[in-house]
Amino acid sequence: xxxxxxxxxxxxxxxxxxxxxxxxxxxxxxxxxxxxxxxxxxxxxxxxxxxxxxxxxxxxxxxxxxxxxxxxxxxxxxxxxxxxxxxxxxxxxxxxxxxxxxxxxxxxxxxxxxxxxxxxxxxxxxxxxxxxxxxxxxxxxxxxxxxxxxxxxxxxxxxxxxxxxxxxxxxxxxxxxxxxxxxxxxxxxxxxxxxxxxxxxxxxxxxxxxxxxxxxxxxxxxxxxxxxxxxxxxxxxxxxxxxxxxxxxxxxxxxxxxxxxxxxxxxxxxxxxxxxxxxxxxxxxxxxxxxx
Ligand SMILES: NC(=O)c1ccc[n+]([C@@H]2O[C@H](COP(=O)([O-])OP(=O)(O)OC[C@H]3O[C@@H](n4cnc5c(N)ncnc54)[C@H](OP(=O)(O)O)[C@@H]3O)[C@@H](O)[C@H]2O)c1
Numbered sequence: 001x002x003x004x005x006x007x008x009x010x011x012x013x014x015x016x017x018x019x020x021x022x023x024x025x026x027x028x029x030x031x032x033x034x035x036x037x038x039x040x041x042x043x044x045x046x047x048x049x050x051x052x053x054x055x056x057x058x059x060x061x062x063x064x065x066x067x068x069x070x071x072x073x074x075x076x077x078x079x080x081x082x083x084x085x086x087x088x089x090x091x092x093x094x095x096x097x098x099x100x101x102x103x104x105x106x107x108x109x110x111x112x113x114x115x116x117x118x119x120x121x122x123x124x125x126x127x128x129x130x131x132x133x134x135x136x137x138x139x140x141x142x143x144x145x146x147x148x149x150x151x152x153x154x155x156x157x158x159x160x161x162x163x164x165x166x167x168x169x170x171x172x173x174x175x176x177x178x179x180x181x182x183x184x185x186x187x188x189x190x191x192x193x194x195x196x197x198x199x200x201x202x203x204x205x206x207x208x209x210x211x212x213x214x215x216x217x218x219x220x221x222x223x224x225x226x227x228x229x230x231x232x233x234x235x236x237x238x239x240x241x242x243x244x245x246x247x248x249x250x251x252x253x254x255x256x257x258x259x260x261x262x263x264x265x266x267x268x269x270x271x272x273x274x275x276x277x278x279x280x281x282x283x284x285x286x287x288x289x290x291x292x
Contacts, residue, residue: 001025002153005063005085007078008070011123011243012095014040014131016067018047023157027051028063030081037129043136044158060084065153069095069119071247072104072258079108086113091146095119095139097178097243098258099171099217115146118171124241134237136160142167172214173221176229178242178259179210182280185244185254186287192238194230203230205276210263216270248288256284 004020005028006013013029018040020027029035029051038049054060057080066085070078082092086109093115094101101116120138125131136158141147143163154161164170180203184193194203207226214221222228247254260277267274 002064003028003061004065004067004153005030005060005081005090007066007068007081007085008074009035009038010069010071011125011131011246012119012121013067013069014038014049014125015042015121015123015133015137016069016095017049017051018042018133019137019154019157019159020067021049021051022047023154025153028061028085029053030057030060030085031055032077033128035129038131039129040131040133041126042133042158057081057084062087063090065150066090066092067095067117068092068105071243071253072096072098072100072255073253075104079105082108089113091115091149093117093141093150096258097174097255098262099168099175100258100262101171113146115141115150116167116171117141117150118167118174120174122236122240124246134240140164140167140170166220168217169214169219169221172210172217172219173225173229175259175262176207176210176214176221176225177233179263179277180206180229180233181242181244182206182256182260182277182284184242185248186280186284188245188248190238190245191233191236191240191242195234195238200230200234202276203233206260206280209267209272209274209277212272213263213267213270213274216272217266254284254288256281 003026007030009031035053040047091113095117118140122134139161147163151161263277
């Protein structure tokens with residue numbers, strides 16, 4: 001049994017807490033507010049979370065592992081927990097979308113202690129104390145000692161946790177999927193919005209740009225990845241709410257830079273044009289500025 005801290009007890013953090021609890025670990029929840037009566041509705045039924053909750057980074061205890069599940073835009077706040085939690089050298093797993101997990105935490109944690117994690121699981125916060133997990137939690141990590149230890153944390157839980165030989169390709173493929181999610185957030189409509197023909201074409205443009213940049217970065221993606229990603233998105237539940245749409249509905253910041261901005265930035269570096277992502281970002285920034 002390990003003592004594991006989860007920083008950020010939202011959609012993903014709550015499911016992770018439930019899985020760690022099922023695997024028999026001692027779980028410490030690091031949250032901005034109390035977490036009384038937190039329940040995760042998993043595909044196998046409800047799991048009530050019984051964990052130590054800490055709301056002040058100044059009293060965070062030293063743990064064996066830290067799993068960060070805040071949004072990418074909340075990294076500076078999440079980092080405030082690390083001094084106490086990592087006092088005895090605990091590694092930090094970053095469970096976030098995008099492809100820059102290590103870069104985000106490099107100012108706060110030694111590089112060799114950072115484990116990037118690709119998280120794939122449809123989860124929504126339905127209330128402050130209720131989270132709905134719609135499918136299996138897939139967790140993919142780079143191979144190596146840290147990755148192996150992380151995967152071991154989930155032994156005995158229903159999570160699909162695994163080391164992968166080509167993590168770079170895995171995260172870029174996930175970004176291909178996430179990049180088109182900006183359309184749902186822009187239009188304030190759930191995932192089914194790209195089932196229409198015209199919006200499907202726009203989604204394809206966004207994904208193709210992401211795939212071109214991914215290949216320039218060294219990711220190996222199959223021909224036709226954009227069509228495959230769009231088909232998967234169209235086959236997913238039409239009422240699915242991606243985390244960017246959830247953020248916009250809730251009036252929170254969005255992971256626009258981590259999911260689309262990065263495609264522009266890396267596209268510029270490689271001389272790859274990214275007009276569809278640029279337009280989506282410009283429209284979203286204008287919408288947000290108008291409603292501010
Ligand atoms: N949801 C999904 O289906 C899904 C799927 C795959 C990947 N992801 C990725 O997983 C990551 C987490 O997403 P999510 O959907 O779980 O986000 P979320 O529901 O918004 O949860 C983030 C949590 O972090 C907390 N937080 C923020 N700053 C904090 C701080 N300084 N100290 C402690 N807690 C802090 C927030 O607190 P408050 O409750 O006080 O706001 C919130 O509970 C994102 O990168 C997302 O893109 C999400």
